Amino acid sequence: MPKITPRERSAILKSLGAGVVPAIGLQHIQVGRLEEVNAIVRELELVEQGASTIRFIVGRYGSGKTFFLNLARYVAMQRRFVVAQADMTPDRRLYASDGKARSLYSELMRNIATRAKPEGGALSNVVESWIGEIDHEVRSGGGTDQDVKSTLANRLRPLQEMVSGFDFTAVLTRYYEGFLEHDQARQDAALKWLRGEYSTKTEARGDLGVRTIIDDRSFYDYLKLMAAFVRIARYSGLVINIDELVVLSHRLNNSVARNNNYEALLRILNDSLQGVSSGLTFLFAGTNECLEDRRRGLFSYEALATRLAPNTFASDGRKDFASPVIRLASLTPEDCFVLLSNIRNVFACGDASIHLIPDEGILKFLQFCNQRLGAAYFQTPRDTVKAFVSLLHVLEQNPGTLWDSVLTLDSVPDTATKESAHAEEPDELTEFQL
Secondary structure, three states: OOOOOOOHHHHHHHHHHHHHOOOOOOOOOOOOOHHHOOOOOOOHHHOOOOOOOEEEOOOOOOOOOOHHHHHHHHHHHHHEEEEEEEOOOOEOOOOOOHHHEEEEEEHHOOEEEEEEEEEEEOHHHHHHHHHHHHHHHHHHHHHHOHHHHHHHHHHHHHHHHOHHHHHHHHHHHHHHHHHHHHOOHHHHHHHHHHHOOOHHHHHHHHHOOOOOOOOOOOOHHHHHOOOOOHOOOOOOOOOEEOOOOOHHHHOOOOOHHHHHHHHHHHHHHHHHOOOOOOEEEEEEEEHHHHOOOOOOHHHHHHHHHHHOOOOOOOOOOOOOOOOOOOOOOOHHHHHEEEEHHHHHHHHHOOOOHOOOOOOHHHHHHHHHHHHHHOOHHHHHHHHHHHHHHHHHHHHHOOOOOOHHOOOOOOOOOOOOOHHHHHHHOOOOOOOOOO
8 A cells, every 4th residue: 555645634634624635645545436537548558659648537626537537547547648727717728719719728738747757847847858868968978068959959850840840949949048148037938938938929039039929829739749859859749637617607608708719629629530640648627518518518519519429339337448438427426425435544644543533423324314415425425525634633633532423414515516506507587577
């Protein structure tokens, strides 16, 4: 059993206690989802060979979509992928004309993570370690500064065949020049450009001598360039995790804006399915309504509805994990028991001798949850987990307190996470009455 560090313990318990997914330590609490994880692993194996893939992770609110994205992130980093992750918001979209698409790109680049730096902010590490390796390799053979620069240009030559590849290559060259001359300002300027943080071409030309910047129209092209670059830098590929896809369907009240974003999503989907891009995989997470709503969801855009339609033969318990859509099934009561057991183990830092509650107590807790919440306690386990972490905190901070004296029916929350709380916002005339 892997060792649980104090840092992991703190991150896991604080996150679960607040109802959010921990960014680290997921391997200590993961339960179920074996078939879904295996499907993602198969996708990553294809990307390692230069393919491109896309998956939509669909489930109810609180069913574990964000947890699954983070689990996929962890699996990808273990396979030496670079992972970029971001949440969709009204100010971060796939399509916009006022900087909102560039904002999504910048957020992805700021959150780039690798196995060596899983907490994010790894873009500078990726660039610097690759340039440093080439510099060491060339100089070990008696090469000069010019030889290093020539080698960099040769390695990056395939990027020049892609859209905007010349400027991308030029910026990486500027980074090396700053690296060579110990010019931190030039290196920072290059990273700023790669993160899409320049808002004007004039500023970029003054700092780096390039005439273009990453903007709303080009950000997807630069994601493909970044995927090609990380493969040149000896990584397996680039994984893009985007959560809260429901923002596009139920937070954008303007139908033109929604359709423009769906069109941008269709381009990504077509490129991924047709193999146009390489070394790149997208994972989008959204609710059932986000996908299936014929008025506002992805299925309201006919081209997406056709490509994402369910397999009619996958019914009566039969599953199809080759489809672009992965539907997260509800956890079983047995899965919930294992999940809470894992959380108990994290609380004790892996030491079974100091568990605060026995197996009997976990069973009793689940029985109370079932009485209060019904089937919702394992369909959307967020509230159950929050309550269990709260129970463990009380037992830890009040030595001598017996679990059965604290665990009463009234102590279990009586409200499950309701999808209605996140229901779509009404259009202008939805509530109009005579």
